[in-house]
Amino acid sequence: MDVKLDIVNSSDSLLNVTGSQQIEFEFDQTQNVRFIYIRDDSLCFADTSLIDPMKMVVYNYPEANAGSDAEVCGLSHTLTAVPSGTGGHWNWEGSFVQEPSSPVTPVTAEEYRNYLFLWVDSIWNCLDTDTVSVTFFEQPLSADAGPDQALDFEFESYMNASPPEVGQGKWTVSSGDGYFENDTLHNTFISGITYLKNVYKWTVYNGACIPVSDSLSLIVNPLELPKGFTPDGDGKNDEFIVNIEHAEKLKCLYSTGLVKKYFVRTIILKNRFGAGKIKKGADLPEGTYFYVITAKVRNLSESFVFKSYIELLRK
The missing domain is CATH 2.60.40.10 (Immunoglobulins)
Structure with a gap:
């Protein structure tokens, strides 16, 4: 069967279409058409004067836009789709959508997690879909840093x-x-x-x-340093102990202030200075000793310097 069409109110060329039982036409916009002639396989022509012009409606294909992904605090949010057609609706799971057929609608989640909402945009029988992701977070009520x-x-x-x-x-x-x-x-x-x-x-x-x-x-x-010690060998207060935890190096300088006798010692990973002896092993005499202690503590860039005095007593 041969069909010849005329596009009404258009300067476009005529359409010549040949088909058997079903004839398809392609249009890129809505047009009014009328038949010029219809000829069957027997070369007989149909009377087209009785056929009124037909309106061929071309619908645009929808472009679904479900809106931007979102993160919200709480269980409520408003979905905001951008419709391109004449209708649309939301599909979802595990939450309540107040107005499913509205592009802008409040939703309430059942629990704090991520949800996917599907927006179906429609023009006539044409459909398109887009998905929006919404994550619902619970508001922390308080923070506890612990005791001072x-x-x-x-x-x-x-x-x-x-x-x-x-x-x-x-x-x-x-x-x-x-x-x-x-x-x-x-x-x-x-x-x-x-x-x-x-x-x-x-x-x-x-x-x-x-x-x-x-x-x-x-x-x-502040560091509390002793004011005296008794290095007499009885096991009690025999050493001058400096309680600096995690000390990498301690250096102490003693002086009587009168006689120029000094006791200098460097100790690694210990918190004490000898039993009141000078370098050669002789006992230091009783008396008041002035000292300067320099301490380097682990993970600290600067050293500490302590200046004070101590009483050395013996039985």
């Missing part, structure tokens, strides 16, 4: 924050100094603490929610 700490001239410690119920935590230095072994671990080890007062903050984060934080103070107390 006071160290006796120590420069290393363990933090003791409460682990976060939701999200993750992180340690930061607010004032002073310090090096966290793992700044996301609630009970991490810290070294390189500054002498005297330090402040550390424990902050709990969870996605799009507002972070919550808590702080603790960590004070390194």
Whole structure:
């Protein structure tokens, strides 16, 4: 069968289409068409004067746009699709969509996690789809950095924050100094603490929610040095002990202030200075000794210098 069509109100050339039982025409826009002639296989022509012009409607193919992916704090969100056609609807699982046929609609999630929402855009019988991802986060209620700490001239410690119920935590230095072994671990080890007062903050984060934080103070107390010792061999107070934890090197200089006798000694990883003897092994006489102690502590760049005196007594 041969068919010849005329596009009404158009200067386009006529369409000549040949087919058997089903004839297909292609149009790129809506047109009014009329038949010029229809001829069958027997070369007989149909009377086309009785056939009114037909309107061939061409629909645009929809381009679905479900909107941008989102992270929200809480269980509520508003979906915002951008429709390109005359209709559309949402498909989802595990959540409540208030108006499924509206491109802009509130949704309520059942639990804190990620959800995928499918927007189906339609023009006539043409469909297109797009997916939007929404992650719902729970708001952390509080953070607990743990109790304040006071160290006796120590420069290393363990933090003791409460682990976060939701999200993750992180340690930061607010004032002073310090090096966290793992700044996301609630009970991490810290070294390189500054002498005297330090402040550390424990902050709990969870996605799009507002972070919550808590702080603790960590004070390194001044070194308390003894004012006397009795190196008489009775096992009690025989040595001048300097309690500096994690000392890498200690150096002490004694002087009577009158007689120029000195006792100089360097000790590695020990916190004490001899039993009141000079280098050759002779006992130091009783009396008041002035000293200068220089101490290098592990993980600290600067050394500490202490100047004071001590009484040496014997039985």
